Structure formats: C-alpha cells, structure tokens
Amino acid sequence: MSAAASSTQPRIVIAGGGLAGLSLALALKKALADGIDVVMCDPALKRDPHGDKRSYAIAAAARRMLEALGVWNQVADRAQPILDMVITDSRLQDPVRPTFLTFAGEVDGNEPFAHMITAGDLTAALIDACRESGVNLRPEGVKGFAVQGARTDVTLAGGEVLPAALLVAADGGRSRLREQAGIGWISWPYRQSGIVATIVHERDHEGRAVEHFLPSGPFAILPLKAEVQADGSLKHRSSIVWTERSDHVAALLESHPEDLLSELERRFGLQLGKLSFETKPQAYPLSFGVARRFVAERLALLGDAAHVIHPIAGQGLNLGLHDAAALAEIVTDAMRLGMDPGGADVLDGYERARRTDITAMGMVTDGLNRLFSNDVLPVRLIRDLGLGLVDRMPGLKRFFIREAAGLTGREPPRLLRGESL
Numbered sequence: 001m002s003a004a005a006s007s008t009q010p011r012i013v014i015a016g017g018g019l020a021g022l023s024l025a026l027a028l029k030k031a032l033a034d035g036i037d038v039v040m041c042d043p044a045l046k047r048d049p050h051g052d053k054r055s056y057a058i059a060a061a062a063r064r065m066l067e068a069l070g071v072w073n074q075v076a077d078r079a080q081p082i083l084d085m086v087i088t089d090s091r092l093q094d095p096v097r098p099t100f101l102t103f104a105g106e107v108d109g110n111e112p113f114a115h116m117i118t119a120g121d122l123t124a125a126l127i128d129a130c131r132e133s134g135v136n137l138r139p140e141g142v143k144g145f146a147v148q149g150a151r152t153d154v155t156l157a158g159g160e161v162l163p164a165a166l167l168v169a170a171d172g173g174r175s176r177l178r179e180q181a182g183i184g185w186i187s188w189p190y191r192q193s194g195i196v197a198t199i200v201h202e203r204d205h206e207g208r209a210v211e212h213f214l215p216s217g218p219f220a221i222l223p224l225k226a227e228v229q230a231d232g233s234l235k236h237r238s239s240i241v242w243t244e245r246s247d248h249v250a251a252l253l254e255s256h257p258e259d260l261l262s263e264l265e266r267r268f269g270l271q272l273g274k275l276s277f278e279t280k281p282q283a284y285p286l287s288f289g290v291a292r293r294f295v296a297e298r299l300a301l302l303g304d305a306a307h308v309i310h311p312i313a314g315q316g317l318n319l320g321l322h323d324a325a326a327l328a329e330i331v332t333d334a335m336r337l338g339m340d341p342g343g344a345d346v347l348d349g350y351e352r353a354r355r356t357d358i359t360a361m362g363m364v365t366d367g368l369n370r371l372f373s374n375d376v377l378p379v380r381l382i383r384d385l386g387l388g389l390v391d392r393m394p395g396l397k398r399f400f401i402r403e404a405a406g407l408t409g410r411e412p413p414r415l416l417r418g419e420s421l
C-alpha cells in the first residue's frame with residue numbers, strides 16, 4: 001500500500017512557491033488544518049524573498065483574500081493605496097500629454113481599488129504564514145509525476161517520491177509540468193518587453209497612478225510607500241512598467257546610465273522632480289498564453305502556469321490569486337463532504353469556475369494593447385474619443401474601477417469576498 005493510501009491525511013503537492021502557489025497552500029492549510037498534508041516544493045524557497053524587487057498592484061478582491069488569510073495585516077504598513085489614476089494618450093515627442101481619463105481610486109466606501117506592494121514583502125509574509133500554519137515547505141523542485149489510479153506519484157529533483165491525491169502545477173508561464181501533462185498552450189508573442197524598476201523622485205506622488213499610452217506600449221507609474229530615511233526625511237518612490245519594442249530593449253538597457261535616465265525622464269516627466277533608479281531596470285519579454293485545459297488527471301494548473309496576459313492592466317497575478325481562491329474553496333468543500341480532492345468532479349468544477357474569467361481577461365488585455373500600442377491616426381482619434389466619453393460617464397467609470405478591483409462578475413469565491421473557508 002502506498003504512503004498516500006495508508007496515511008489518514010490526503011496529500012496535495014504544490015509545485016511552485018510564487019505568490020499564487022503560496023496563497024493556495026496557505027488557504028488549504030488554514031481551512032483543513034490536520035485534515036490535509038500540504039507540501040509546497042520550490043527551489044526558490046532557499047533564496048531570500050526580499051531579493052525580488054518587483055512590485056505588484058494587488059486589486060481589492062485579492063487584498064480581501066490576503067486579509068482573510070491573516071497575511072495582509074503583516075504587510076499593510078508597507079502597502080501603498082492607489083488613490084487616483086490618470087490616463088493619457090500621446091506620442092513621445094508631444095510637448096504636452098492631455099489627460100483623457102481620470103479615476104478616483106475607491107470602491108465600496110473608502111476601500112482603495114488596489115494597493116502597490118513589493119513582491120519581496122508579500123512573498124516573505126506568505127512563507128512565514130505557511131510555515132506557522134503547518135505547510136510542509138520543501139526547497140526543492142518537482143521533476144515529474146506518474147498517475148497511478150487513485151494517486152499521483154510526484155518525484156522531487158533529489159529523487160524522493162511523494163504519493164499525493166493532487167498535484168498543483170504553479171510553476172510559472174513556462175511550466176514544465178503542464179508540458180509533461182500533455183496540456184496544449186495557445187500563445188503568441190507581443191514583440192514588446194516590460195521594463196520594470198523602482199524610481200526615486202523628489203516629490204510625493206500622493207497615491208496617484210499614471211498610465212501614459214505611448215506608441216511603443218503603455219508606460220505605467222505606480223506609487224510605492226515612501227521610506228523613512230536615517231535623517232527622518234522621506235524617500236519618495238514609484239514602480240514603473242515601461243513597455244518597449246523588444247528589439248530596442250537591449251540597446252536601451254546597455255546605454256550609458258545618463259542616457260537611460262534621460263529616456264526615462266522623457267516618459268516619466270518631471271512633475272515629481274528629479275529622478276533616479278533605485279533598482280536596476282529588468283526587462284521581461286511579454287506574451288499571451290492560455291492552457292487548452294486547466295486540469296488533467298490528478299493535476300490542476302494555477303496562476304501563470306495556466307495563463308499569461310499582458311501587464312497593461314496589472315491583472316496577471318490577480319488572476320492567479322483568483323485561481324487560488326477558487327481551487328481552495330472547491331477542494332475544501334469537496335473534502336468536507338468526504339470527496340477525493342484530486343477526483344475528476346472536483347477538477348472539472350475548478351475548470352468551469354475559472355475558464356470564462358481567464359479567457360475574458362486575456363482577450364480584454366490583448367485588445368487594449370493592440371488598440372493603444374500604435375500610432376495610426378484614425379485609431380488614435382477613435383480611442384481618444386472613447387476615453388473622453390468614458391471620462392464623462394460616472395456609471396461606466398464606476399464599472400471599470402470595480403472591474404479593476406476584481407469585484408464584478410459571477411459570484412466570486414468566498415475568500416475574495418473576505419470570508420474564510
């Protein structure tokens with residue numbers, strides 16, 4: 001008899017301790033406690049999470065989930081609420097950037113539609129919470145798996161085999177486990193790269209996010225929490241996502257630091273005063289990808305392993321956190337009824353719960369990028385007319401801001417409503 005079959009606790013192995021995988025591990029363990037053995041495998045668990053200097057916009061729904069999981073209160077003082085948002089559409093050489101659309105950043109009372117936080121802070125808090133709640137953290141990769149009837153044998157990089165009821169592949173956009181499961185991947189490149197960096201500026205951003213639609217792609221300025229320095233003064237900071245044509249990126253990043261800074265200033269503007277780079281700019285090639293199925297026998301895809309979208313709306317990770325909320329709820333409810341957490345009914349429920357939302361968000365972000373990343377005059381005129389009209393329609397603006405906050409759509413999973421499982 002296998003270890004899984006002889007154990008009283010069903011085991012779920014999660015391959016990939018990015019923010020999506022960690023959130024799922026924590027949600028399952030908090031809900032099912034001793035009723036489940038959650039094993040989280042990722043070689044990256046050996047590294048200091050604070051080494052990851054990227055920052056993310058966490059939508060209100062995802063923040064409610066982190067709050068329900070007891071993680072948000074650990075990071076709230078380092079998260080910057082987005083208080084309003086300004087959208088412009090212009091060319092780089094234009095002397096002024098007319099504002100076409102503004103949003104006040106609140107949904108449901110005083111709740112901001114999103115907060116900015118560094119990946120390092122959030123990952124560290126999730127790892128601590130996973131450890132405290134009894135998730136089995138293994139700093140090792142998953143090499144492969146073999147389904148054997150009512151279990152899947154998961155092989156770790158060092159050769160150890162863990163029998164499990166379910167393997168969750170949360171191993172990122174280039175998921176090897178997705179490939180091994182024979183799940184097809186529909187994808188196309190954008191021929192754009194997203195350059196990310198943290199920028200220090202002289203003046204306070206006052207919680208404002210700015211998105212300049214430029215012909216090479218969107219240039220987003222996202223406010224970060226100011227840091228108190230040794231002399232008591234504040235270091236004002238923002239995160240940028242600078243989309244450029246991929247064939248320009250290498251030359252740009254290898255250019256002299258002063259030339260790179262002046263290219264930054266041309267896009268960022270000088271409204272926040274003098275600028276400097278706090279982190280070294282890093283480029284990520286952008287593509288679209290969605291798995292043909294999100295499940296296979298005793299396997300579920302989660303986060304970027306299931307879908308990769310354009311960062312134009314800052315929604316990629318939020319979709320992954322939504323996956324985690326949905327899968328945790330479906331597995332928890334099934335296990336409370338005595339069902340097999342890796343059974344076909346449970347996995348089909350997850351596929352049905354996520355397919356529409358993911359396809360819709362993928363298409364919207366793809367369409368927005370095509371509409372805005374060009375300099376064709378009639379297209380510019382129509383989109384600017386559209387933006388201007390939206391700006392005059394408070395009801396539509398409220399809909400868009402609730403959509404960005406992840407608060408629209410069919411009945412969201414309980415965690416995204418801030419309820420525990």
Ligand SMILES: Cc1cc2nc3c(=O)[nH]c(=O)nc-3n(C[C@H](O)[C@H](O)[C@H](O)COP(=O)(O)OP(=O)(O)OC[C@H]3O[C@@H](n4cnc5c(N)ncnc54)[C@H](O)[C@@H]3O)c2cc1C
Binds near residue numbers: 041316
């Ligand atoms: C420029 C840019 C800006 C973005 N901005 C935002 C934003 O503001 N808001 C937002 O919501 N999204 C944003 N995104 C999207 C976001 O970065 C991703 O959607 C998110 O990081 C995916 O998280 P994940 O946990 O699914 O995967 P990942 O973060 O890719 O984690 C995968 C993990 O799997 C591990 N792994 C790989 N192979 C194995 C294996 N065989 N076994 C075990 N572990 C393995 C890796 O070590 C890694 O830790 C942005 C993306 C880009 C490119």
